[in-house]
Amino acid sequence: MSAPLLDIRDLSVSFRTYQGRAHVLDRACLTVNRGEVMGLVGETGCGKSVLSRAVLRIIPSPPGSIDGGEILFEGRDLLKLPRTDMRRLRGERISMIFQEPMNSLNPVFTVGNQMREVVRAHRKANRSEATDACLEMLAAVRLPEPGSVLRAYPHELSGGMRQRVMIAMALICNPSLLLADEPTTALDVTVQGQILAILAELAERQGLSILFVTHDMGVVAQLCNRVAVMYAGQVVEVADVRSIFARPAHPYTRGLIASIPGRSSGGELYAIPGSVPNPIDPPPGCRFRPRCPHAASSECGGITPEMTMVAPDHSVACHLFNQDGLP
Amino acid sequence: MSDELLRVENLCKAFPIGGGFLEGKRRWLKAVDRVSLHLERGETLGLVGESGSGKSTVGNLILRLLDADSGSVRFEGVDVTRLKGAELTRARARMQVVFQDPQSSLDPRMTVGNIVSLPLKILGLATGGELRERAAASLAEVGLGPECLDRYPHEFSGGQRQRIGLARALVADPAFVVMDEPTSALDVSVQAQILNLMGDLQSRRGHAYLFISHDLTVVRHVSRRIAVMYLGAIVETAPTEKLFETPGHPYTRALLASVPVPDPAQRRNLARLTGDVPSPVDLPPGCRFHPRCPEAMPCCASVEPPSVELSPGHVAVCHLHNQRNTP
Numbered sequence: 192m193s194a195p196l197l198d199i200r201d202l203s204v205s206f207r208t209y210q211g212r213a214h215v216l217d218r219a220c221l222t223v224n225r226g227e228v229m230g231l232v233g234e235t236g237c238g239k240s241v242l243s244r245a246v247l248r249i250i251p252s253p254p255g256s257i258d259g260g261e262i263l264f265e266g267r268d269l270l271k272l273p274r275t276d277m278r279r280l281r282g283e284r285i286s287m288i289f290q291e292p293m294n295s296l297n298p299v300f301t302v303g304n305q306m307r308e309v310v311r312a313h314r315k316a317n318r319s320e321a322t323d324a325c326l327e328m329l330a331a332v333r334l335p336e337p338g339s340v341l342r343a344y345p346h347e348l349s350g351g352m353r354q355r356v357m358i359a360m361a362l363i364c365n366p367s368l369l370l371a372d373e374p375t376t377a378l379d380v381t382v383q384g385q386i387l388a389i390l391a392e393l394a395e396r397q398g399l400s401i402l403f404v405t406h407d408m409g410v411v412a413q414l415c416n417r418v419a420v421m422y423a424g425q426v427v428e429v430a431d432v433r434s435i436f437a438r439p440a441h442p443y444t445r446g447l448i449a450s451i452p453g454r455s456s457g458g459e460l461y462a463i464p465g466s467v468p469n470p471i472d473p474p475p476g477c478r479f480r481p482r483c484p485h486a487a488s489s490e491c492g493g494i495t496p497e498m499t500m501v502a503p504d505h506s507v508a509c510h511l512f513n514q515d516g517l518p
Numbered sequence: 519m520s521d522e523l524l525r526v527e528n529l530c531k532a533f534p535i536g537g538g539f540l541e542g543k544r545r546w547l548k549a550v551d552r553v554s555l556h557l558e559r560g561e562t563l564g565l566v567g568e569s570g571s572g573k574s575t576v577g578n579l580i581l582r583l584l585d586a587d588s589g590s591v592r593f594e595g596v597d598v599t600r601l602k603g604a605e606l607t608r609a610r611a612r613m614q615v616v617f618q619d620p621q622s623s624l625d626p627r628m629t630v631g632n633i634v635s636l637p638l639k640i641l642g643l644a645t646g647g648e649l650r651e652r653a654a655a656s657l658a659e660v661g662l663g664p665e666c667l668d669r670y671p672h673e674f675s676g677g678q679r680q681r682i683g684l685a686r687a688l689v690a691d692p693a694f695v696v697m698d699e700p701t702s703a704l705d706v707s708v709q710a711q712i713l714n715l716m717g718d719l720q721s722r723r724g725h726a727y728l729f730i731s732h733d734l735t736v737v738r739h740v741s742r743r744i745a746v747m748y749l750g751a752i753v754e755t756a757p758t759e760k761l762f763e764t765p766g767h768p769y770t771r772a773l774l775a776s777v778p779v780p781d782p783a784q785r786r787n788l789a790r791l792t793g794d795v796p797s798p799v800d801l802p803p804g805c806r807f808h809p810r811c812p813e814a815m816p817c818c819a820s821v822e823p824p825s826v827e828l829s830p831g832h833v834a835v836c837h838l839h840n841q842r843n844t845p
C-alpha cells in the first residue's frame with residue numbers, strides 16, 4: 192500500500208484556560224488514504240474539530256498551542272513548514288468547509304467576488320478566466336443558475352445553497368484533501384441528503400480525500416469508507432465502516448452505537464453512564480475508565496492503552512485486547 | 519372519546535412581514551395554516567418537520583405563549599384560546615413545556631431550586647418551605663440530588679440542564695407537556711439518557727407529550743403517533759409504524775428516504791428532493807409541496823389537496839390518494 196495522504200502522529204494540542212491547561216488532544220493518531228472518505232466521530236468536546244483545524248494550523252494561538260507530534264501531508268510535516276508555504280497550501284492542496292456557512296462567507300461581498308479571490312490567490316488568471324472557473328464549479332455542486340448565484344450576496348441564498356457555495360469555493364483549486372467540519376449539521380435533513388450526495392460524487396470523480404468530522408453515525412454509515420472514533424482527545428478506535436457498525440471493539444464505540452435511537456420504536460435505549468471527563472484534569476490511564484462497564488484490571492486505571500490491531504484495518508486502544516489483538 | 523385530552527382544530531397563525539416605514543407593503547407569513555390534531559391522555563404524539571415548518575409555533579399556540587388568529591384548542595374540555603386571567607392560569611398549571619436550548623431556557627441568576635419551584639409559586643400551589651421540598655422531590659425524579667438546589671445552571675452540563683428543565687415542567691404535575699426539540703442540542707449518548715428518562719416519567723405519572731422534533735429517528739423512538747408538517751400544514755398523520763412502513767404522502771416518503779440510516783449495509787441515494795423549502799411568505803397555490811414533489815400532477819398546482827383516510831388513524835393530504843379512491 193502506498194503512503195497515506197495525511198498521516199497524523201501523536202498530535203497533542205492544549206489550550207490555556209483560567210482553570211488551567213486543557214489538554215484537548217493527547218497523542219492523537221489518524222491517517223487518511225488517497226481517495227477515501229474518512230469519518231471522524233465523537234461527542235462534543237472530544238477534540239475532533241481541533242484535530243481538523245490543527246491540520247491547517249488555524250488553531251488560535253494563544254490560547255492554543257500544538258505541543259507535539261507530526262502532521263505528514265504528501266510526505267511533508269506541516270508543523271515544520273514555513274508560514275508562506277503553509278499559506279499556499281491552504282485552499283490549494285487542503286481545503287476546509289465548516290458547519291455554519293453564513294459565518295464562513297463575507298456578508299459584504301458577492302459570492303463571485305469571494306470565489307474569484309480564491310482562484311486568483313492561487314493561480315494566474317484574469318477576471319473572466321476566474322469567472323469561468325467559478326461558474327463551472329458552481330454547476331458541479333448542482334446550483335441552479337450559477338450566473339445569478341455569482342452575483343448574489345450570501346444573505347440572499349438559503350442555507351443549503353450557501354453550503355454548496357462553500358464546497359465550490361473549497362474545491363475550485365482542485366485540492367487533494369477536504370476537511371469537512373460538520374458541514375451538514377445546520378441543514379435540514381432533505382438538504383443534508385443533497386449535500387452528502389454531492390460530496391460523495393466529487394470524492395469519487397475527482398479522487399478527492401475527505402476527512403469528515405461529524406457526531407452523526409447515520410451520516411458516517413452512508414458516506415464514509417473508514418471511521419476513527421475519538422474520546423476525550425484520543426483516537427480510540429479506527430476501522431472500516433462496516434466493522435465499526437458490525438463489530439465495534441472499544442466499549443465506548445459499542446455504547447455510542449447502542450445509543451442510536453430509531454432502529455425500532457419503543458424500548459430502552461442504551462445510555463452511556465456519566466459524562467465526558469474534564470480535559471484539564473483527565474483521569475489517569477484509560478480516559479474512558481470511569482464510564483466503562485468492563486473496566487476491571489488495574490491496568491485500566493494506570494496505563495494509557497496503546498492502539499493494537501484486532502483485525503485487518505481495525506485497531507483499538509483498549510486493555511480488553513492484548514498485544515496480539517485478542518480479547 | 520372519554521380519554522381525549524387535547525383537540526386542536528383549524529388552528530391558524532400568520533405573522534406580519536414588513537409594512538413599517540421604508541419596509542414596503544405588509545405581507546403575511548403563514549406559520550400555521552389550519553392545523554388540526556388530537557392527543558389522548560398519557561400518549562405521545564410526535565410532530566416532525568423541517569426548519570420553518572411551523573412545528574414550534576403549533577406548540578406555542580397550544581400553550582398560549584402565542585395567540586392564535588383563528589381555530590380552537592380544547593384542553594380537558596375547555597377552549598384555552600378564549601381563556602383569560604385566573605382561568606388561563608388554572609389551565610396552564612396542567613400544561614408545561616421543555617425547550618430546546620437548556621442554556622437559554624434557565625435563568626442564569628436563579629438557583630436551580632428557585633427555577634424548579636417557580637411554577638408552583640406562580641400558580642400559587644405551594645409556599646415557603648413546601649416550595650423547596652417539592653423542588654427537591656421533582657429533582658429526585660429526574661435523577662438529581664438535593665445538593666443541586668442551591669447551585670446555578672452554569673454549573674451543570676447540557677444533559678443535566680435538560681433534566682432541570684424537565685423537573686421544572688413536571689413539578690406542578692401537568693397532564694400535558696410540550697417537548698420542543700428537547701434533545702437536539704445534546705450528544706447521542708446523553709440524548710439516550712434523556713429519552714429514557716422521559717419514558718420512565720411518563721409511565722409513572724401518565725402525562726401526555728407533544729414531542730416536537732426534526733429528527734425522525736428520535737420521534738419514531740418515543741411516539742405512538744406522528745404528524746408530519748410541511749410549510750405550516752400537517753400533510754400526514756399516522757400511527758408510528760404505519761408511517762414508517764407505508765408512508766402516504768410524497769413528502770413523508772422523501773423525508774424518510776433522506777434520513778441517513780446508521781447501517782453501512784443499507785447505503786442509498788439520500789438526495790431524494792431537489793431544492794430547498796420555499797418561503798412560507800408566498801405559498802405556492804394548490805398543494806404547497808407540488809414544486810418539489812416527484813409525483814406532482816397537473817391538478818396539484820391549482821387545487822388544494824383533500825384529506826384522505828388511508829386506514830384507521832392514517833390520514834394523508836394528497837391528490838394521489840383522492841384519485842385512487844374515486845376513479
